[in-house]
Amino acid sequence: MDKVNITINGIALKVPADYTVLMAAREAGIDIPTLCFLKDINEAAACRVCVVEADINGVPMRNLPASCVLKVAEGMNVRTNTERVRKAVKMNVELILANHNRECLTCKRNQTCELQKLCDELGLQKERFDGEKRPAHIDEFSPSIVRDSSKCILCGRCVSTCRKVQGIGVLDFTNRGFRTEVAPAFDYSMRDVECIYCGQCVQACPVAALREKDHIQQVWDAIDDPEKIVVVQTAPAVRVGLGEEFGLPVGTPVTGRMVTALKRLGFDKVFDTNFSADVTIMEEGTEFLGRVKNGGKLPMITSCSPGWIRYCEMNYPEFIPNLSSCKSPQQMFGALVKSYYAKKMNISNRNIVCVSIMPCTAKKAECERPEMEVDGVRDVDYVLTTRELAAMIKQARLRFDMLPEGECDSIMGEGTGAAVIFGATGGVMEAALRTVADILWEKDLEEIEYTELRGLEGVKYAEVNLPIAGELTTVKVAVAHGTGNAAKLLDAVKAGELDVHFIEVMACPGGCVHGGGQPYVSAKKRMRLNPRINRANGLYDEDMRLPQRKSHKNSEVAALYKEYLGEPNGHLAHELLHTHYEPKDSYKIK
Amino acid sequence: MNKESKCSCGGVISANDPRFEELKEYIDSLKDSKGITMPVLQEAQRIFGFLPLEVQKFIAKEIGIPVSEVYGVSTFYSQFNLTPKGKHKIAVCLGTACYVRGAQAVLDKLAEELDINVGDTTPDGLFTLEATRCLGCCSLAPVMMIDDEVYAKLDNISVIPGILQKYYEQRLPE
Numbered sequence: 001m002d003k004v005n006i007t008i009n010g011i012a013l014k015v016p017a018d019y020t021v022l023m024a025a026r027e028a029g030i031d032i033p034t035l036c037f038l039k040d041i042n043e044a045a046a047c048r049v050c051v052v053e054a055d056i057n058g059v060p061m062r063n064l065p066a067s068c069v070l071k072v073a074e075g076m077n078v079r080t081n082t083e084r085v086r087k088a089v090k091m092n093v094e095l096i097l098a099n100h101n102r103e104c105l106t107c108k109r110n111q112t113c114e115l116q117k118l119c120d121e122l123g124l125q126k127e128r129f130d131g132e133k134r135p136a137h138i139d140e141f142s143p144s145i146v147r148d149s150s151k152c153i154l155c156g157r158c159v160s161t162c163r164k165v166q167g168i169g170v171l172d173f174t175n176r177g178f179r180t181e182v183a184p185a186f187d188y189s190m191r192d193v194e195c196i197y198c199g200q201c202v203q204a205c206p207v208a209a210l211r212e213k214d215h216i217q218q219v220w221d222a223i224d225d226p227e228k229i230v231v232v233q234t235a236p237a238v239r240v241g242l243g244e245e246f247g248l249p250v251g252t253p254v255t256g257r258m259v260t261a262l263k264r265l266g267f268d269k270v271f272d273t274n275f276s277a278d279v280t281i282m283e284e285g286t287e288f289l290g291r292v293k294n295g296g297k298l299p300m301i302t303s304c305s306p307g308w309i310r311y312c313e314m315n316y317p318e319f320i321p322n323l324s325s326c327k328s329p330q331q332m333f334g335a336l337v338k339s340y341y342a343k344k345m346n347i348s349n350r351n352i353v354c355v356s357i358m359p360c361t362a363k364k365a366e367c368e369r370p371e372m373e374v375d376g377v378r379d380v381d382y383v384l385t386t387r388e389l390a391a392m393i394k395q396a397r398l399r400f401d402m403l404p405e406g407e408c409d410s411i412m413g414e415g416t417g418a419a420v421i422f423g424a425t426g427g428v429m430e431a432a433l434r435t436v437a438d439i440l441w442e443k444d445l446e447e448i449e450y451t452e453l454r455g456l457e458g459v460k461y462a463e464v465n466l467p468i469a470g471e472l473t474t475v476k477v478a479v480a481h482g483t484g485n486a487a488k489l490l491d492a493v494k495a496g497e498l499d500v501h502f503i504e505v506m507a508c509p510g511g512c513v514h515g516g517g518q519p520y521v522s523a524k525k526r527m528r529l530n531p532r533i534n535r536a537n538g539l540y541d542e543d544m545r546l547p548q549r550k551s552h553k554n555s556e557v558a559a560l561y562k563e564y565l566g567e568p569n570g571h572l573a574h575e576l577l578h579t580h581y582e583p584k585d586s587y588k589i590k
Numbered sequence: 591m592n593k594e595s596k597c598s599c600g601g602v603i604s605a606n607d608p609r610f611e612e613l614k615e616y617i618d619s620l621k622d623s624k625g626i627t628m629p630v631l632q633e634a635q636r637i638f639g640f641l642p643l644e645v646q647k648f649i650a651k652e653i654g655i656p657v658s659e660v661y662g663v664s665t666f667y668s669q670f671n672l673t674p675k676g677k678h679k680i681a682v683c684l685g686t687a688c689y690v691r692g693a694q695a696v697l698d699k700l701a702e703e704l705d706i707n708v709g710d711t712t713p714d715g716l717f718t719l720e721a722t723r724c725l726g727c728c729s730l731a732p733v734m735m736i737d738d739e740v741y742a743k744l745d746n747i748s749v750i751p752g753i754l755q756k757y758y759e760q761r762l763p764e
Contacts (some may be wrong), residue, residue: 163656168656168657169656169658169659170656170658171658172656172658172659172661172662173666174661174662174665174666175665175666176665176666180688182659184644184657184661185643185646185657185658185659185660185661185662186643186661193657194656194657195656301705582691587643587647587657589643589644
């Protein structure tokens with residue numbers, strides 16, 4: 001790439017010609033504030049917070065251009081810290097504040113709000129404009145996401161994320177001028193449109209205009225109820241996210257401290273979704289082998305990600321028969337706690353409250369799906385996000401940094417390395433292959449890392465040679481993350497351009513580690529690091545550390561089958577651990 | 591949420607309404623061009639008279655963009671109607687001359703008589719009430735137009751019910 005000479009605040013720089021001024025400034029250590037900017041996703045120049053003064057060889061540019069979209073040019077001189085710039089930026093933020101519901105002290109984004117931080121950095125000291133605000137709409141019908149237009153600053157980050165990353169487009173700018181609002185069409189609730197509840201919009205929102213539906217109080221109530229036995233499970237990705245809420249570097253594994261925190265919060269039993277992730281591999285692996293051997297519907301597609309399931313039901317109903325009938329690890333866990341565990345402990349499952357800690361907002365919707373119950377007993381009662389768990393820990397005033405390492409309780413607390421990597425894109429497939437290959441080769445294989453399935457490539461492929469029914473067969477697998485990528489993959493399968501046997505889809509880009517319920521990483525921080533990489537690395541490190549790295553080596557899972565379920569895909573397993581799907585419609589006209 | 595779209599004849603637009611075919615033909619004729627949302631919405635409004643959810647869903651599917659974007663465009667431009675328009679359009683001039691001569695009182699009287707807000711349509715589908723900019727006949731202020739007919743010098747708002755009565759009487763018995 002050709003380079004050009006520019007100066008920023010008098011500092012001479014040589015930068016690639018396709019850089020924006022914002023990129024050049026960040027590299028040179030000059031901080032230009034941003035608000036609507038979200039790297040690679042929303043580069044819209046909407047908020048006018050990143051404006052600069054510029055000239056090219058002494059010829060001034062018109063007005064103050066927005067540095068997030070201003071391309072560098074030979075001889076360009078940029079000034080980011082003049083009185084004119086400072087005044088303009090301040091005014092622009094003051095105008096945003098004029099239409100913002102400033103209940104900061106009691107807001108869910110207090111201290112994580114990017115607008116709040118900006119006001120602090122700019123030194124705003126009074127609310128200069130205090131006039132009429134646009135009418136507020138609060139949509140709380142969705143099982144996962146609350147939309148609150150009174151906080152919206154119209155940056156468009158959610159609009160771009162849903163449309164460009166997820167390929168959906170639930171939200172857009174509606175109406176105009178003072179009445180502009182980011183919303184679904186016809187003021188429909190996010191419950192009733194093509195929203196898959198993945199929460200990527202929540203991750204993108206710089207303020208609290210989009211936030212998760214809060215279930216903290218219900219969980220405190222259950223813990224405080226002496227009649228209830230409250231059991232908790234934590235998904236793999238939570239342990240590499242939670243620490244960020246307490247100041248640790250992005251992706252730091254905190255499994256032991258998290259377990260101790262959960263015990264001190266008052267949960268009666270602290271188990272692990274890793275246990276049921278291993279069960280999932282037993283069920284899904286068996287189902288896959290069955291389909292291959294018996295001519296069942298292929299490619300089989302994983303069903304762990306409820307966002308993906310809803311996406312498939314709404315947009316690709318023709319692939320419903322391809323979906324694995326396995327419930328997700330969260331729901332399997334719930335079903336087993338209220339059957340296997342209840343029976344073992346000789347307690348009534350009606351007294352058990354099953355709480356999940358998930359990196360996910362779609363899990364809140366999944367646990368409410370009507371079919372997710374056995375004999376009228378709900379599998380999972382409440383789902384909290386990683387952020388909500390952090391909030392409980394803060395409310396209980398636990399000093400996270402001083403907590404000792406703890407261990408999960410038995411008989412559903414053991415997890416293998418195969419389970420822990422479920423949290424990253426490609427992880428479910430890798431875990432499945434580890435077990436399927438061992439079973440088919442009838443030995444304990446040592447080469448178990450399928451590195452071609454790791455990383456952030458949108459669609460990944462691998463081929464594995466396995467002996468099936470006495471014949472060496474090349475099993476082709478594919479992995480997609482983010483529903484936008486999933487659509488591309490399915491379109492290729494539909495068009496007959498791609499012949500694969502097994503597909504893993506996770507709705508969120510990067511997989512669960514970047515789920516809608518994970519701690520917020522500000523747009524500014526995302527310019528320096530990619531939380532998906534850091535957190536996935538945390539999981540792969542955990543995998544390396546664990547004594548068992550294959551699901552079928554989980555001794556508690558082995559005991560579950562021996563003492564209770566019988567065979568994988570057996571009668572009882574089907575009753576408890578499998579489910580069904582049906583096409584779903586959006587924008588229903590009643 | 592109970593969303594029901596009614597066309598001007600009072601019925602819900604059904605999925606097999608032949609007008610969808612007509613719209614589809616138009617969309618197909620543009621398929622290779624870019625930026626077709628606006629012309630498609632204009633054509634849809636010409637065909638259906640307004641742009642209810644069914645029509646916007648159809649457009650979104652046919653041109654491959656989210657419903658939210660179709661809706662965003664249709665609510666950005668004032669030329670698009672999301673609700674059906676009445677058989678007769680009443681346009682009350684709120685230009686300067688009419689305004690100082692009491693056009694607001696004319697508008698208020700009409701809203702009261704018809705029992706609707708400005709911009710809305712009467713439940714029987716007979717009238718839509720709108721406020722407009724200068725109609726270009728200031729010497730006749732305050733004025734209003736019903737369809738192509740100009741009603742001048744409405745200083746005395748008590749004549750308004752009589753004017754409306756004419757249109758009620760023209761209506762064919764059902």
